[in-house]
Amino acid sequence: MTHPSPARLRWRWLVSGVAAVLLAAMAGLWLGPVRLPPGAVVLEVLDLVPGLDVDSGLDDRQAAIVTRIRLPRVVLGLLVGALLALAGGCYQGAFRNPLADPYLLGVAAGAGLGATAVLSVYRAATGTAAVPAAVPPAAFAGGLGAVTLTYLVGAAGGRDRSPATLILAGVAVSAFLAAAQTYLLQRHVDTIREVYSWLLGRLAGADWGDVRLLLPYAVVTTVVVLAMRRELDVLSVGDDEAAGLGLHPQRSRYLLVGAASLGTAAAVSVAGLIGFVGIIVPHLVRLVAGSSYRVILPLSMLYGGAFLALADLAARVVDTPREVPIGVVTAFLGAPFFVLVLRTARRVPV
Amino acid sequence: MRRHALLLTAAAALVLAGCAGNGSEPDNGGTAPAGDGFPVTVGEVTLQERPTAIVSLSATATEMLFAVGAGDQVVAVDEFSTYPPEAPTTDLSGFTPNVEAITTYDPDLVVISYDPGDLVAQLNALDIPVHLAPDNPSTLDDIYAQIEDIGALTGHADEARRLIEKMSSEIDAIVAEAPERDEPLTYYFEIENTLYAYTSASIVGTLLEMIGLENIAVADDPSQVSVQLSAEFIVDADPDFIFLANAQYGESVETVSAREGWAELTAVRTGRVVELSPDIHSRWGPRVVDLLREIADAVSRAE
């Protein structure tokens, strides 16, 4: 018997998502302050594939620009964008809150504090104005520490609390940690330049080391969250009804939030605080492609990655030779685009 | 799950490709005749021959480069390198540098004072020698060391030495002229009108101490070179002199006098608020002598 079709990721959306990623990647490799012939760029990238040996005709320095400056930056942009959008969608579903973003539970404040602490100590100890290698791990630890603190504050007390309690705990913890960070900055005001530029987010110094660092966390987060996408759909009817359908909503929530926070902390530790992607991309996807998390999560990853890679391209090309902080670009580009979609969408499913 | 496998495979392939990427070899072609100072190694960087396409992203380094006579080897300097006027200023940024943009000048030496993260690594990946000269010396010797480094790297070691001697003797002269005082005169050195000041531990503090001036912002932690003071503290300390490093940003004798409660300060009443010339108070290079001289003159005029 034929029956109506359930919510599924349609092939055409998947294909368009992958196409967006490829387009963004190609644009990021082709364009930049240094003009390079597009064909040669493609050949140079192909040359990297083990087993293939292609001569692109570029000299050493040009080749290095493609493979050691642009390519890792594009890959990192895709990864970070995908992670942040996935985490944002996951948070929105886990908390049934359309205003949720990946920094809801304190990752941003914690990571910022970690980075500031290291930068201040380093500056005080060595007197050098540089961003030491200890910053990413400190940011990572700070981000996760903040989420743990939020959990302890919001979930303590035995009885199952509502999701709102956890969010409020996150607000309190974020405020507290942000204040601590500001205090530190005041005491070490000469580090303000480094801290500020870190806070605004940057993919400019991306190298393969950053990608390697991020990849395992990205994989864990992606696998866990995507595996639970159906549960997110069930959670949308509320904790009581979800329990009546056999779920343990609070348990699922902690698992989802834990995985998403892990990925977010990792992304933030290598790329700084990049806002907007995590909250807007899932909404955009929801508006055009459907409300089921089986659709929203995979598409958010693809479009989030493409979006950030394009934003990064803009960041280095728009005000050349300066680099515009990427957090500024995502908001500048994203907001008008979102308004456009909002106005042309048939419905606002929020 | 196929679509996820696709995505993950693509990501994995790209990463593997990156790991398989070759590291470029340093360019060993072209040896300079021995005896003219090359090849030279300063810190992390080794130059085989005299650089002729220098890019400077540090205003201080630019001043040093031109002062040792390497000005004609400089092809581009960052947007804030305004001195000397003949320096080839561009839109390059020292704070948010774009590596690709730097490469368009085809530099054989890049001098920076700030690495926002991986700039040195990226330039190295492109085989561009980069010299990091941090912009926060604590003593005159630190400044002299940087000048020496610049001299060595550009093939002007002799000029560098002469410059250092000149600076040194000029400073000695200024110090000698400063009168002996039983009680040192106190000062407040303002960086920003939100009452940020240089402390006694900063280079400013060190310099002014040499001509008998005492900073009201005493730092117990030698690494703290600037601090935000409260208005109360300043009024209570009642410094003999107020030096304004932010005069080029709109601060002046009038604006300081107009601050609540400041009209009563000794320095304000007796006209000892000094607007410093632009930039000499933030470029820790050859013009540090000018800073000292300007302050010493202001102090002696007031007495």
Next chain:
Amino acid sequence: MTVPTGPAVRVRGLAVSLDGAEILRGVDVEVAAGEWVIVIGPNGAGKSTLLRAIVGLVPSAGDVRLFGRDARRMRRRERARLVATVPQQPVVPPGMTVFDYTLLGRTPHLRPLGRESAADLAVATRVLQRLDLTEFADRELSTLSGGERQRVLLARALAQEAPLLLLDEPTTALDVGHQQEVLELVDELRRAGGLSVLATMHDLSLAGGYADRMVLLAAGRVVAAGPAASVLTEELLATHYRARVRVVPGDHGPLVVPIRPASAGPAGPAGDARM
């Protein structure tokens, strides 16, 4: 798979306290297999709490057995396969279609990270057909009218294929036509499918017409239980509802008619009959 035996619901000595206040005390309720038991009572009597305690949404003391098994010892998925609840104020997720919402009911039958099989899709389709909702399958739930939506809520519960159905005020927001429609539907499904139903209701006449047995809950205690005629008496209703009513026999059960107190009445033939 264990075949359910014994009464569908057997509650003995149930007690529930929330925030220090005693909501239920010493409550005994029984629903035999295939029966329809309706719980009535004034506002605040604890009717909803009773249903929630049975499915374990609030902590409780006392004995709760579902089909002979201790409800508290059951794992959630197991319980979800035995009991389906239609809550009083369900959450309507924006953007979800009727079909997807119905499919949610299959959750307890899916493997933890699995997705719906063809069999699951078939169950949902059948349920929608049964409830005359096939034409709405691709519509968004939030765009349906109250009556249609109530049927969809029922559809999700039925998709669970659970032998016990718990309904919390299933007719409150509906007009009289839709009220009857929904209750007839439940009754039909009950007879055809061997369903046991435990419902709470406001409307006493409706309750009287459909219940096999009734339970009158007041101030957290059971004050009467038995066939409708023994529970819907003028005395009991006057005492516990503090209302003046007249009970008249109907075709399927007693009908309860509220009577306006005699002291105030209409002004006269030409006067305004304000209520």
